[in-house]
Amino acid sequence: MPDNILNTEEKILEAAAQEFIMKGKAGARMQEIADNAGINKALLHYYYRSKDLLFEAVFSTAIRRLLLPRILQVIESETDVFELIRKFTAIYLDVLNNNPNIPFFIIEEINKNPHRMANIFLKSGLPVQKVISLIEEAIEQGKIRPIEPRQIMVNLVSLSVFPFLGRNLMQSVLFSGERKAYDAFLDSRKTEVAEFIIRSIKPH
Amino acid sequence: MPDNILNTEEKILEAAAQEFIMKGKAGARMQEIADNAGINKALLHYYYRSKDLLFEAVFSTAIRRLLLPRILQVIESETDVFELIRKFTAIYLDVLNNNPNIPFFIIEEINKNPHRMANIFLKSGLPVQKVISLIEEAIEQGKIRPIEPRQIMVNLVSLSVFPFLGRNLMQSVLFSGERKAYDAFLDSRKTEVAEFIIRSIKPH
């Protein structure tokens, strides 16, 4: 079905994603989306009835295509806890590197539409309970110190995602605004984050 | 100078802060701010020329009054690095607990107006360089393992802030949507975060 040229629906989705990501839902402009998609405003409403529905389409598409497959793949292909942490952070940070604005996009929707967002994740098949069990097993086996598994999970996500959310600020404040320095910093975190966590949860 | 009644300028700042925090900059309405301040729109423009300038005033005031004093106090009253980390996270998480929407507010503006946000922080007097120096000293003294100081700083902010940004999602996915459970989780992090970091940066 896909020729060498994106169809209109796809072009709109792409342009809309960029706009929503950069300016949030309230700040996004339908005119800007139309311009960047190379069409006009009327066509936006022809394909997606309203700004709200367009946002919803963009959002669920982004999650389904970009985030979930890779998360599932990592979680289901590795059983050793420390290796799981290393692989997960490595791939997660790689995905983020290729889509550095998505975290903001997600966070905005989480905060403006909590239920919709929660439902998408709950229905996504994310093996949350399995990860918790894995961590609990590792604790019982003495591989990990006693710790609430959810603390580890939240910490891992926090350490991975936040540097992208606050990029522009931290790049200015901590790296004199030098883009390359922050890129290198983010790159180093592909291994640093995992080691930081592992060091902290290994028993004495 | 302050009588038993707030002056207009102050009332505006307060109402504007609430509005910006709840709805972000684009979503905030000048009319709503005026209403909540008990005055009318024209007066907003009389005191603060435009929405942009009002936003800037609100934000830099919030940093100066809410964040800076407590950070400075901790930094200047404590020399031990680990104790510094403990006190800092405790107070930081306390501020966040009392203003749980601020992180989103900040992140939104960071991503929409990187330079202005960066400038506000750079001009805020936050003792970034001093913290870096403190960490470097601790590393030289062998109290902390060799690590890029900025990794620690970013990690500390990430671990503190992100659980508030993603609250609605993580509460649903990890805590079956139970508000009290997540509140307890956040509360436990007042000490957990510091210990998590300290464990990870202590030399073997």
Add this chain to the structure above:
DNA sequence: GTCTATAAATTGATAGAC
């Protein structure tokens, strides 16, 4: 300093031709 009234500019959405 504070108000009412209104201008001026955006912007989401629709009608209707092709």
Add this chain to the structure above:
DNA sequence: GTCTATCAATTTATAGAC
């Protein structure tokens, strides 16, 4: 399906009286 033209509503900002 795609366009031009335009509506209707919202919202920032200003003018001018008191």
